[in-house]
Amino acid sequence: MPASRTDVLAGRHPVRDALDLADGRIEKVYLQKGVHGSAIDGIRRAARAAGVPVQMVPRQKVDGLAPQAEHQGVVAVVAPVAYLDIDRMLSAVAPTLDDVRETKPVLIVLDEIEDPRNFGAILRSAVAAGAAGAIVPERRMAPLSAVAVKASAGTALQIPVARVSSLADALHQLKERGYWVVGLADDEGPGGPEVTTVWAYDWDRAVAIVVGNEGGGLRTGVRAACDVIASIPMRGPAESLNASVAAGIALFAAVRDRED
Numbered sequence: 001m002p003a004s005r006t007d008v009l010a011g012r013h014p015v016r017d018a019l020d021l022a023d024g025r026i027e028k029v030y031l032q033k034g035v036h037g038s039a040i041d042g043i044r045r046a047a048r049a050a051g052v053p054v055q056m057v058p059r060q061k062v063d064g065l066a067p068q069a070e071h072q073g074v075v076a077v078v079a080p081v082a083y084l085d086i087d088r089m090l091s092a093v094a095p096t097l098d099d100v101r102e103t104k105p106v107l108i109v110l111d112e113i114e115d116p117r118n119f120g121a122i123l124r125s126a127v128a129a130g131a132a133g134a135i136v137p138e139r140r141m142a143p144l145s146a147v148a149v150k151a152s153a154g155t156a157l158q159i160p161v162a163r164v165s166s167l168a169d170a171l172h173q174l175k176e177r178g179y180w181v182v183g184l185a186d187d188e189g190p191g192g193p194e195v196t197t198v199w200a201y202d203w204d205r206a207v208a209i210v211v212g213n214e215g216g217g218l219r220t221g222v223r224a225a226c227d228v229i230a231s232i233p234m235r236g237p238a239e240s241l242n243a244s245v246a247a248g249i250a251l252f253a254a255v256r257d258r259e260d
Contacts, residue, residue, distance in 0.1 A: 007079075010065075019043065019047055020046055022049075024082045025082045025083070026076050029043065032071075043074060084162045089161075107131060109134070110135070111219055113141060118244045120156055124152040125244065127159050128155070171222065182210065183226035184218075186239070198231070
């Protein structure tokens, strides 16, 4: 039986069928503690094969996710749209190196953004700025859920989003395709790429802007994969900006001098 919420799928057979479909829409599977059997084992194997995290939770958590649904101890969080394979997305944006250099696309890359509202707000800014796509990691990333879509005012459905197992590897792939990778950070950090500001950087090129986690910023491996680290100078006493605000500033800095 389908769940009563639009962003979850409830029941052993519906969840297993969705995992077997492998279209990238399943974000996470919740299993009720104490449930066992061949169907549960099959769901675990299918989730592992699909790279979908599984979490054991109390009955109350499952009931809360799928109220009034016959969940049988199994609930999956489902994205409103399927994630794309990164090669497919990049080929659609600019298939060749010459295309990348000529069209100079802007991409947004999110490094473990935890709040779905921040996720949605960043996608809204990306769409408004004309970004060509977004890239997110498979794990420890907020789901592209109904909450994220609402925070984006519906624009999250208007931008292609690719999900990757290794963000650092994806950044190296972007560089091979002709993109410059710009990480956002408010300090110089432990060595690594050169440091500039979003106002001083030359954005007249294909760029991928990387936004770090709300609390921890850019992970070490992700930061090391960047070509440059750009900060946002602040005049007031605030130590940092919200991730979605920082992303919006950088996105519009990147496109401010481009022709419509």
